[in-house]
Amino acid sequence: MLSAQSVPVVRATLPAVGASLTTITDHFYQRLFEERPELLLNLFNRTNQVNGSQREALAGAVAAFATLLVERPDERPDAILSRIANKHVSLGITADSYPLVGRHLLAAVAEVLGDAVTPEVAAAWDEVYWLMANALIATEARLYAAAGVADGDVWRKMVVTERHEQSPDAVSLVLSPADGGPARPFKPGQYVSVRVELPDGARQIRQYSLSTAPGRDTWRITVKRERSADGTVPDGEVSSWLHANAKEGYVLDVSLPAGDLILSEADTPLVLASAGIGITPMLSMLDHLGRTDATRPVTVLHADRSPRHHIHRAEQAQLVDRIPGADLHLWYENDAHHVTGPQIYSGRAVLDDLNLTGDTTAYLCGPLPFMRAVRGQLLAKGLHPSAIHYEVFGPDLWLSK
Known part of the structure; x- marks a missing residue:
């Protein structure tokens, strides 16, 4: 929880910091790689640095965390932290990285905002950073311990x-x-x-x-x-x-396995929705459901450019057939007429014909526009926001859009 003296400072400066966060994170990465160029070679995704998606994702996470601290101080930002912590564990990040990151991030804030960063403002945002950093350090330590490895020993x-x-x-x-x-x-x-x-x-x-x-x-x-x-x-x-x-x-x-998109073992109905390469975690879930003789209702949705681009298509259909009560719905933007079946559609995923109950849990994986569109349709059908989970391949830009 943010201290009483920092709350009004962060609330007052959040609009200015938020509006400049992509510039701040750009300065941050420049500073970081100037001091530690090996990090760009051996840790950070160079492609995501070129296209700016990593900077955008970092900005979105910091803004979301700070906003939660001042607007909803009694809530724990577990969803934000869990996703980042699991990614860090898969990379072997350890606690000694956080002082370096904090030093350059707060220096970047001062560079971009200039005289607006008074000692009081600097102290308040330093507190925001270390609340986030310490929460991540603790979560990552628990993940390493649960895996039975020393911190960072993942390879x-x-x-x-x-x-x-x-x-x-x-x-x-x-x-x-x-x-x-x-x-x-x-x-x-x-x-x-x-x-x-x-x-x-x-x-x-x-x-x-x-x-x-x-x-x-x-x-x-x-x-x-x-x-x-x-x-x-x-x-x-x-x-x-x-x-x-x-x-x-x-x-x-x-590395050792990581990730917080984890199939629930409850008996409630499921929706597994994917597009493109996002099919891969859903195959693991389907295979597990079939091997454990699950009887829960499972609705499988997949969208792709065409049947030719639909990887593991036959395997997906076989896995669905192994689960009693499971059904498969497919959408293809092109060449849908090249395959036959009762639930094969042309165009993008539209869930109008699906009958879902309010206790359904959904897992989504695929391009961000696909997941946003499907999530909106699931909410309209009565699913609770907390029951809709997603995985993003690459930097998580959901919070920054």
Whole structure:
């Protein structure tokens, strides 16, 4: 909880800070990488730095956290913190990183806002930062402890034991521990980080959902080759590298599982809604439901550009068939007439014909416009906001839009 003396200061300066946050975070990253250039090479996603999405996500998270502190002081910002903490754990972030970040972030605030940052204002925003930082440190420590590892000790060697071309732009990789031991347990919906060394020596990290049920001797990830839509940023350097190099027998650095999009074990009805590569965590959930003989109603929604782009299409249909009472609804923007079925539609996902009860829990994964549109329709059908969960691949821009 923010101190009594800081609340009015933060409330009064929040509009100015919020309006300048993207500029502040731009200055922050410039300062950080000038002092520690290795962080850009070996920790931060270089593509997201080029396109600005990481700066935008950081600005959105800070603004949302500060707003909650002054407008709803009795609420815990668990959703904001859990998502960030899980991402940090998948990267091996430790508590000693926070003083460095705080120093450069608060210096960036002073650079951008100038004389408006009085000692009183600086102290109040320092308090905001450390409330957020200490909450993250505590959450991350609990996640490390629950995984049975020392803080930051997340990387293990995994061997590519199978490789399957799912489409021209997507490949699935089956991974086994290089030491011959069992694969770590995880929860349906979680992801892992993969770290690769690129030709320029940078060791870049990306996250990929685990796309089968837990309890197997292996893991599986599916990697979509990211391509620049307009040439303003490079094609995905890690996904392109994995497509070219991750053959059977190759050894990868892979993190322990993380992520807070976790399938509930309750018996309430489910909606699993995905678009594009967002299908991957839903496959893990479906596989788990089938293996545990779940009887809860499950409505599966998937949208894609066309049947040809719909990766794991046959597998998804088979998994749905294994679950009593589950049904599958598909939307294709193009070529929907190339496949047949009672619940295949042309265009974007429209949920008008779905009958859902108010106790339904929904999980969403896919592009942000898709998730926003589906969430709005689910709310209109009576789902409670707290029952709609989502996963974003890349920086979480939901709060910044």
